[in-house]
Amino acid sequence: MKLSTTLLVTATSMLGALTFSALAQPATFDPIKEQNLQNATHSNSVEHPYKPTQYYQETITPRRTQLKHLLYIAEPGGTANGMLPYPNGGIGIVVLDADHNYQFLKRITWDVPASQLPGPGVTGVAASPATNMYYVAFRGSLVAYDLATDKVAWTQAGGTAPVKTHYALGNTSGCCERPWVLPDGKTLLVASSYNSWWYVIDGVTGAIKGKIDTPASPIAHNMAVTPDGKTAYLSSLTPQVSIADVATMKVTNTITFSDAVRPIVINHDGSRVYVNVNNLLGFEIGDGKTGKFLKRIEAPAEMWKAKWADPNQHFFGHGGPSHGLGMTPDESEIWVADNVNYGMLVYDNTGEWPVYNPEKSFKTTYSVGWITMTNDGKTAFLGDGDIVDVKSHKIVGQMKDEHNQVVASEKLLQLTFDGDKLVETDNQFAEGLTKKVSAVASPVQRASR
Numbered sequence: 001m002k003l004s005t006t007l008l009v010t011a012t013s014m015l016g017a018l019t020f021s022a023l024a025q026p027a028t029f030d031p032i033k034e035q036n037l038q039n040a041t042h043s044n045s046v047e048h049p050y051k052p053t054q055y056y057q058e059t060i061t062p063r064r065t066q067l068k069h070l071l072y073i074a075e076p077g078g079t080a081n082g083m084l085p086y087p088n089g090g091i092g093i094v095v096l097d098a099d100h101n102y103q104f105l106k107r108i109t110w111d112v113p114a115s116q117l118p119g120p121g122v123t124g125v126a127a128s129p130a131t132n133m134y135y136v137a138f139r140g141s142l143v144a145y146d147l148a149t150d151k152v153a154w155t156q157a158g159g160t161a162p163v164k165t166h167y168a169l170g171n172t173s174g175c176c177e178r179p180w181v182l183p184d185g186k187t188l189l190v191a192s193s194y195n196s197w198w199y200v201i202d203g204v205t206g207a208i209k210g211k212i213d214t215p216a217s218p219i220a221h222n223m224a225v226t227p228d229g230k231t232a233y234l235s236s237l238t239p240q241v242s243i244a245d246v247a248t249m250k251v252t253n254t255i256t257f258s259d260a261v262r263p264i265v266i267n268h269d270g271s272r273v274y275v276n277v278n279n280l281l282g283f284e285i286g287d288g289k290t291g292k293f294l295k296r297i298e299a300p301a302e303m304w305k306a307k308w309a310d311p312n313q314h315f316f317g318h319g320g321p322s323h324g325l326g327m328t329p330d331e332s333e334i335w336v337a338d339n340v341n342y343g344m345l346v347y348d349n350t351g352e353w354p355v356y357n358p359e360k361s362f363k364t365t366y367s368v369g370w371i372t373m374t375n376d377g378k379t380a381f382l383g384d385g386d387i388v389d390v391k392s393h394k395i396v397g398q399m400k401d402e403h404n405q406v407v408a409s410e411k412l413l414q415l416t417f418d419g420d421k422l423v424e425t426d427n428q429f430a431e432g433l434t435k436k437v438s439a440v441a442s443p444v445q446r447a448s449r
Contacts, residue, residue, distance in 0.1 A: 068417050069098035070105065071381070073399060074136050076121035077409030080366035080384040081316040081323070081339060087121065089407035093134070093145070096399060098414055102387060104402045108150045123193070124178035125411045127425040130185025131203050134415075137176040139193045144206060148420040154206035158192065158199065175199070178222055181425075182246065183229040189246065191220040191234070198223070198234055200249060212249045214242040222263055226270040227434055233273055233288065235261045241273060243291060253291035257284050262318060263325040263370065268432035274325060274334065281308070281321035281340055285353075297347070297354055304340040315339055316367040324383060326371035326430025328390060331437050333360070335380070335430070337368040344368065344382070346393060360393050370410030373430040380430075383410040 073094040076087030092109035096102040124137040133153055134145045144153040158175025177191035181203065188201040189212075196218035200210040214220060217236030224233040225246070234242045234251075237260050243253040259277040266273050266288060273286040281299040286292065299321075307313055308321055317323055317339030324337025327349065334347040334354050343363040347354035370383035373390070380388040385406040387397040399407040416424035427433065 067423070069414055070417065071096040071098050071102060071399065071412060071414050072125070072127070072134055073407050073409045073412040074122040074125050075407060075409055077125075077411035078369055078383050080406075080408040081318060081369050083316045083366040083384070084406065084408050088405060089401055089409060090403075090405075091121075093136070094399075094401050094407050094409075102397055102399060104400065107402065108145065111152075122409075122411045123176065124191075125413055125428065126179040126181045126188065127413050127415055127422060128181045128185045128203055129422045129424065132420075132422050133203065134413075135179045135181075135188065135203070136411075137179050137190065139177075140173055140175060142176040142179060142188075142190060142201065142206070144203070147415075147417075147422050156201060156206040156208065159208070177220060180223060180225050180232075182225070183227070189223065189225060189232055191223060194219045194221065194237070196220065198232070198244075200246075210249050212244050212246075212251070214244070214251060216240050216251070216254045217242045222261070224264050224266040224270075224273070224429060224431060226266065227268065227431075231270050231288070233264060233266055233270065235264045235275065237261070239277070241275065241286065243288065255286035255288075255291050255293060257286065257293060258296065262320060262323050265325050265327060265429060265431055267327070267331055268434045268437045274327070276320065276322045276325050276336070278320045279308075281336075281338060281345075283322065283325055283334070283336055295353060297356075299336075299338070299345055299356065304338075307340050316342075318369055324368045324371050326373060326380075327432055329373060329375060329377040329427060329431075329433040329436035331432035335371050337364075337371070337383075339367050339369075342367050344371075344388075344393075362388075362393050362395070365395065365398065365406075366408060371430045372412060372414075372426065372428050374414055374426045375424065375433065375436075377436060379414075381412055381414070384408050 075089035079086050079088050092107045094107055095105045097105050123139055126135045132147050134147055136143050142156045146153045158173040174192040174195045177193055179188050179190045186203045188203045190199040190201055196215055198212040198220055199208055202209055214234050217238055217240040219237040221237055222235045232244045232246050239257045241255045242251045244251045257277050259279055262276040264275045270288040273288045274283050276283055281304040282297045284296050285294040287294050304321055321340050322337055327334045332350055334349045336345040338345050346357050346360040348357050364384055365386050366384035368382045368384045372381045378390055380390050385398045385408040386395045389396045401407050413428050414426040415422055
């Protein structure tokens with residue numbers, strides 16, 4: 001009897017202790033607090049070594065790498081249409097930290113003397129998460145840079161045999177302009193340097209896989225490609241834009257505009273083609289499916305016609321009233337560079353045809369020759385170095401190098417990295433993006449575009 005009573009008392013005491021212990025413990029084990037306790041109650045010995053709390057964060061729950069957003073600007077890539085000295089941003093790839101007010105981070109330099117850089121130097125850029133490379137086109141070569149090492153992976157000069165160029169700024173190798181990464185991430189479509197063909201290039205090795213001949217548009221320069229990579233719109237410094245089937249490398253149609261075509265942009269499915277042309281402040285629209293000319297959109301005549309016709313006036317630009325064209329990713333707005341009054345014209349694009357909106361239009365710091373948008377549609381980078389908040393249409397900063405000089409370039413991309421791995425590249429040609437359009441526009445608006 002005494003033994004049973006003793007066992008009962010002992011068991012009850014143990015149960016009470018266990019219950020109290022369970023109630024006293026936190027609901028979940030906190031390794032950081034536990035290690036702090038260990039550090040406070042034990043000396044730094046072999047049995048109880050001191051370990052910073054970070055140790056537990058790294059060994060028990062591995063830390064997730066924070067994504068970083070960097071702006072890669074290739075220079076010389078423009079001079080604000082001649083308003084800034086050449087080369088205003090120096091030589092190489094200027095890298096800015098988009099997460100910290102676009103502070104200067106580093107410069108990746110070309111192995112080329114400044115005296116040997118032809119014309120505007122860089123003629124286009126592209127990047128691919130699949131290859132982790134940044135592609136830079138020059139008149140004379142296409143160079144791939146490994147983004148993990150900043151080293152040259154390969155160089156393609158467009159072949160060794162001299163070719164006849166169709167334009168004074170062309171290169172006798174036929175290479176290179178405006179590289180574009182196709183959806184597989186490992187194939188590039190690249191313009192020849194003002195010649196009558198376009199290269200298809202292996203993005204991993206730099207080998208030429210084929211050509212698209214464009215005899216109807218013989219001065220290859222700018223392009224646009226549908227997001228599915230099936231159709232390419234290949235523009236020339238002529239009124240013609242060739243439409244090509246990428247898989248077969250054959251031209252299927254041609255759109256003829258009123259004058260020589262300059263920058264070109266398409267909507268998300270390529271059903272509409274928007275182009276700047278010489279001698280127009282505004283843009284023209286073509287049908288990407290039928291090849292028909294659709295409409296000419298002119299800025300109000302009082303803004304520019306008398307000024308442009310005055311032989312005593314000089315304008316900074318690419319030889320035309322407008323050189324710079326883009327749309328917000330949701331296609332709700334079209335932005336047009338005004339090289340007569342030095343500003344950006346904003347058009348509402350939610351109806352059947354774009355409508356000029358003077359309240360949203362704004363002055364730029366210098367003359368603009370190119371527009372690039374981030375995929376989220378929040379930020380625009382202009383060819384004069386301006387950084388613009390898209391929603392408010394306000395200039396919020398300028399791209400500057402390590403010497404605090406404005407970097408005016410038309411060849412740049414905002415890249416998103418996870419560690420040293422590229423995971424996303426933004427919309428360098430300011431095209432409509434399918435996901436953004438489907439999320440914002442109504443079916444009626446989408447059908448009307």
